[in-house]
Amino acid sequence: MNILLYLLILVVGAFIGYKNLLKSSLLNKVGIMQNCALLFLLFIMGVKIGIDKEIVYSFGTIGVQGVVLAFFTIVFSILGVKSVSWMILKTEVKTENDH
Amino acid sequence: MTIKILVAVFIGIFTGFFMFPTDLLNHIDLLINFGLCLLLLFVGIDIGRQKDVFSKIKTMGLKILWVPIMIGIGSILGAMVGGLFLNIPYNEAGAIGAGFGWYSLSAIELSKHSSQLGTLAFVTNISREVIALACIPIVAKYIGKFEAIAPAGATAMDTTLPIISRSTDASVAIVSFITGVMLSSLVPILVPLMMAVNF
Numbered sequence: 386m387n388i389l390l391y392l393l394i395l396v397v398g399a400f401i402g403y404k405n406l407l408k409s410s411l412l413n414k415v416g417i418m419q420n421c422a423l424l425f426l427l428f429i430m431g432v433k434i435g436i437d438k439e440i441v442y443s444f445g446t447i448g449v450q451g452v453v454l455a456f457f458t459i460v461f462s463i464l465g466v467k468s469v470s471w472m473i474l475k476t477e478v479k480t481e482n483d484h
Numbered sequence: 485m486t487i488k489i490l491v492a493v494f495i496g497i498f499t500g501f502f503m504f505p506t507d508l509l510n511h512i513d514l515l516i517n518f519g520l521c522l523l524l525l526f527v528g529i530d531i532g533r534q535k536d537v538f539s540k541i542k543t544m545g546l547k548i549l550w551v552p553i554m555i556g557i558g559s560i561l562g563a564m565v566g567g568l569f570l571n572i573p574y575n576e577a578g579a580i581g582a583g584f585g586w587y588s589l590s591a592i593e594l595s596k597h598s599s600q601l602g603t604l605a606f607v608t609n610i611s612r613e614v615i616a617l618a619c620i621p622i623v624a625k626y627i628g629k630f631e632a633i634a635p636a637g638a639t640a641m642d643t644t645l646p647i648i649s650r651s652t653d654a655s656v657a658i659v660s661f662i663t664g665v666m667l668s669s670l671v672p673i674l675v676p677l678m679m680a681v682n683f
Binding site for chain 2: 387388390391392394395396397398399400401402403404405407412415418419420422423424425426427428429430431432433434435436437438440441443444447448450451452453454455456457458459460461462463464465466467468469470472473474
């Protein structure tokens with residue numbers, strides 16, 4: 386359900402951007418608005434983590450294990466994408482040269 | 485940006501833990517959804533403004549599916565290697581890795597086996613999300629733009645998408661959304677599957 390909602394919002398945004406429906410003065414402010422909205426969202430996500438005392442306490446006991454596992458999943462994911470990104474970038478460079 | 489992201493998250497955690505009024509608890513999800521929708525609208529506007537983005541994606545074609553595939557394999561393998569150091573059985577560590585950062589679902593799924601495993605899945609995947617938020621701008625700058633999707637995992641379609649979009653470009657943002665959708669669909673399949681596997 387959420388996936389469809391996100392997709393719809395992205396498509397509406399893309400339509401607004403594609404058709405230049407926003408005035409350029411407003412568009413210049415989009416970057417700043419985006420940063421403010423992003424930091425606000427991150428703050429609220431933090432609140433959601435902090436408000437659940439059980440999560441915070443469990444960090445005290447198994448936090449290190451969790452961070453170690455998270456670190457390895459991230460590093461191996463980056464290495465995985467690194468091993469194939471040359472292939473995707475090759476086609477992208479080709480497109481840029483075509484233009 | 486990384487420092488601002490971490491400061492925002494940690495001030496949030498501090499506020500939530502010590503001073504957030506509990507009667508506002510019910511509104512948190514609503515606030516998160518609203519903030520997320522607003523940010524995704526901005527991401528959409530950025531994508532629409534770059535007119536050549538769809539032709540770029542078209543040329544890259546099915547090759548972009550390598551991104552979620554490699555993130556999937558990397559996450560599971562990485563968790564298994566990490567589990568090796570922590571003396572966690574391969575299949576349990578792999579199942580935690582297969583949560584791809586979607587902490588609520590992976591934790592619920594693994595709580596069926598043991599509450600300890602469920603909690604570890606929760607803590608690991610929430611840590612993954614926080615580390616991803618912080619390191620995406622750095623990975624995008626120093627390693628590569630497609631690699632910047634990797635830390636995000638399943639959250640590449642929602643919570644981390646605005647950061648990926650700001651740190652890279654519109655075509656990577658689209659690949660990121662597709663990656664997030666694919667990985668999110670795989671979580672409910674792969675987590676139980678990993679638990680069923682005996683190494």
